[in-house]
Amino acid sequence: MNLFRAEVSRLAARRFVQLMAVLLIGAFGITIATTLASSHQPSANEVAMAEAQAAQQRIDLRSGYQRCLSDQRNNPGPALQHNCEAMNPDRVDREDFLSGVFVFEREIRPLMYFLIAFLALFGFLVGASYVGADLHSGGMTNLLLWRPKRITVLGTKLGTLLGAMLVGSVVASALYLGAFWLIAQTTGLPGDLDGDFGRWMGLTSARGLVLILGVTALGFAIATLGRHTAAALGAVAAYAIGWEVGARIVLSIVEAGRPEQWMMSTYVVAWMSGAVHLWDRNACSGPTFGFCDPGYTLTWVHAAAVLGVLFVGCVVVAFADFRRRDLA
């Protein structure tokens, strides 16, 4: 408990953490301010016009949608089904025709992904810096002279970091969502906050939190293995450039069928959205008889397995290495 309290103090007192927190608040502040500045409360006339336009759009789509459903029944296939849903007239709302109005139910979705991405980046950098600076500066050595239990010390550090990130993420998310909710109430519209929206919000928040904590642990683990904050940053840069860009180009040149399934970014998208539908370039390249579906799906279950192995594996390897290594 004493060690945990000391680590909380140390984490909170670190300049880098404070600087990153200021940058995070600044980024959120700018996002909120620009949203506030670009939204206005719609007049009754604007609302009436939008409702009329939406009604007309529904009428226009209805016949095409029925034809699409009929085609789909006769020629089953996931792609056609997807296209039909895009034409569903029930998806048309008056909010589609209100320009310059912040509609919470619609616009909070990309903003939530922005929040999660920022918090994950924050977690990665803080996690890497927190242990990297300790290892590089000799702070870890000092601590081990007081507590010569390596796994306990490193585990407490990781636990403190993840606990702080969990609390920080929940608080930041609450403030962030609260700010946009207020904007919607004062200069925009809340939108259709039905059960679907609630489920989406709950699932996205939960998945986002898991992703943030996983990425934080990953930064911590890589910096522990590399004994330096820069090791984590270098590893990510190398992966992004060497694999996500370089290998993608090479796989494309050699005409690999499913290059996306080798990319971590695919699994991050699959994890956050529940599933990602992709195309196998070679699936229908040979002689085919009848319908050939080149699509394949990676679900959040696949993503959980891959990301779980990555995050947990890196942490386990970092702890195993730290337990045995000589400390400078």
Added chain:
Amino acid sequence: MSAVIEIQELRKTFRTLRRGRRVALDGFDMLVESGQVHGFLGPNGSGKTTTLRALLGLVRADGGRMAVLGQPAPEQLPAVTGRIGAIVESPQFFGNFTGRKTLRLLATAGGVEAARVDAVLDQVGLRDRADERVKGYSLGMRQRLAVASALLKRPELLILDEPANGLDPAGIREMRDMMAALAAAGVTVLVSSHILAEIQLICDHVTIISRGRRVVAGRVRDVLSGFDRGEIRVRVAEHRRAAEILRAAGRPVAVHDDHLVVADAADPSLIAQTLGRHDLWVRELTPLTPDLESVFLTLTDTVPEPGRAKQVDGSVLPVPAGGAEAWAPTQRAGADAEAAQIDLGPMGSDDKGIPA
């Protein structure tokens, strides 16, 4: 007296891809008993810091046995760590934390009462600067902060690696007084240092390590007496004639520019009598006792040799042609006066009592 630190046959080899294999400890032994102020000496790269790091669980030994305060190390180190204060090499602290915050965090982590922080800050002379950021501290102040962190736990065993590093003369003296006070209070102190005169002043026991092995250990006075050849420095008029007289009397004599060194002279008065019988009157008759520096240089084979540059791995390279000229700055203007003060010859004089 009970053993506080016991090290037997300690071995450690570092292996890196770039530098290959390097033996740091090659069967090193050490014994520090309760109440001692024990000096731990060795040239650079001899294995001092590796020994201390292995003892404190920071480096994994390849073989051997260690025990601290009666407990096997590093396995049972957590059981006794509350009784050990240690600084290893030049400890680094977070520059943005104040000295007081640094110590408070350590005290919190170690379950030490907060009041100890102010007490140790007073003890090391940092009270007035305790609320400044560490990055503004001088090397000496950082060293004091490190010592303060080691004292926080009221240790029974204090391990100090180069505690005088960066300290000014007053700081070195304070450090010496502090160690003496701690020893008087019953704290066992193991101190490694390159300032041999300091070690000789404050330590009652010493262990010297060279190339990963113990070369000598024991009471400081016993170690020094082992190298005492009973030499006497003699200053006398006509010292070359005096040398002939003493040689004729059966005494080994070394002739120097302005004095003689007579070996195996158990009774110095006999020299005066011998010379007096030939109307030569002695102006100085000084017993030459070896100091720790000369013993250290001899035992570790690090006595500087003119024209040769000894490397930390024990190898010897010739000094570049031109001697001091080769090392002098290329921009000579204004440097002549400084260059005149550079002495690249053998360190110390030839009458240190070093055995041949």
